[in-house]
Amino acid sequence: MNQLPVRHIIDNVSFDLQEQHDFTWLQSLGTVFCVFDQQDSGNISFGIENNGIKHFVKYAGCRPLAFSGEPIDAISRLSTAIPLYKTLKHPYLINLINHFEPNNGYAAIFEWFKGECLHSHWLFAGKAKQTHPESPFYKFKQLSVEKRLQALNTIYEFHKFVESQGYVAVDFYDGSILYDFSTDVTKICDIDFYRPAPSVNDMGENFWGARRFKSPEEFILGAPIDAKTNVFTMGAIAFGLLGGEMDHSFSKWEANKSLYEVALRAVSKERERRYITVSEFKKAWDSKK
Structure with a gap:
């Protein structure tokens, strides 16, 4: 029998995952104003605002509803991709600002683009x-x-x-x-x-x-x-x-x-x-x- 989705609420944004996950690390980055949780890649992404500046945060380490793989593989793919954004840095590519390992996951922070x-x-x-x-x-x-x-x-x-x-x-x-x-x-x-x-x-x-x-x-x-x-x-x-x-x-x-x-x-x-x-x-x- 399929497990019921687990509702998560961060600031005024809610989303469902396959299981409970700790996102308290997001609080230090600012206020979450939107979420992109329907990807099958294993990533979940957030729009975060801090002092009027918006960022896009891509995270691997949890189990989104559309994801059928293992979080450890999603973490590996995202961390392996980081050098690409540096090597292929270009005015037409979204700009990577930072990346780090919160808890047992991996996060990449990009400049927000309102496209x-x-x-x-x-x-x-x-x-x-x-x-x-x-x-x-x-x-x-x-x-x-x-x-x-x-x-x-x-x-x-x-x-x-x-x-x-x-x-x-x-x-x-x-x-x-x-x-x-x-x-x-x-x-x-x-x-x-x-x-x-x-x-x-x-x-x-x-x-x-x-x-x-x-x-x-x-x-x-x-x-x-x-x-x-x-x-x-x-x-x-x-x-x-x-x-x-x-x-x-x-x-x-x-x-x-x-x-x-x-x-x-x-x-x-x-x-x-x-x-x-x-x-x-x-x-x-x-x-x-």
């Missing part, structure tokens, strides 16, 4: 993501093509930088994109699974990532995970933000035909047909805007 996540599945699941007027993804899709191209440029510039630093993006999808509708600023979050390049698929079909954006090799055990994989991801994101996501037909595409052809080549199932690098892809993309 909305384009895959807010905890608020707008299923069809609501595409149709609800308050869904960040729906609102984003109502923006002009020019503004969406600007957001894609941010994504591509960051991943060109990632490539230049000798890394590959893993588990990048629309849930890794934050957009501030008041300033039209885009930021990347959650690069926890990025890896040194080249890498290999060591998990088979269940390799990290959203199926909607994964390349064919991200389903095959032992397959290379490299620049060409990321080219596919960049093309898939273009179809997600400008087209019909997994439907790559031109009828769903909202930008010009030349950009469509660049994106279509990027998502070729055959690796040899794709652009060789993200840098080459972006050069072709920029020439067609």
Whole structure:
């Protein structure tokens, strides 16, 4: 029989976990004003304000309701990700401020960015993501093509930088994109699974990532995970933000035909047909805007 959820209340925010957990360490950081507790990664995150300054705190060590793994594994993944945020520090990436080990868990503190996540599945699941007027993804899709191209440029510039630093993006999808509708600023979050390049698929079909954006090799055990994989991801994101996501037909595409052809080549199932690098892809993309 499934165990009943355990309600936790911190300041004026409440959330449920699979079991009791001590969060008294949060008090020293400020006042909790929001919680993100629906992740299946094993992390739970908080918005915290102290003297008018807001921070985003990601924590591993408890058992969120959507998490089926072991907290020790979530702790290991989060602590291992910390060097990534330092090595790949960039104006388009959320900024890591501090990290430490409260009790038997692990916490990472980031600057607060008031953008909305384009895959807010905890608020707008299923069809609501595409149709609800308050869904960040729906609102984003109502923006002009020019503004969406600007957001894609941010994504591509960051991943060109990632490539230049000798890394590959893993588990990048629309849930890794934050957009501030008041300033039209885009930021990347959650690069926890990025890896040194080249890498290999060591998990088979269940390799990290959203199926909607994964390349064919991200389903095959032992397959290379490299620049060409990321080219596919960049093309898939273009179809997600400008087209019909997994439907790559031109009828769903909202930008010009030349950009469509660049994106279509990027998502070729055959690796040899794709652009060789993200840098080459972006050069072709920029020439067609």
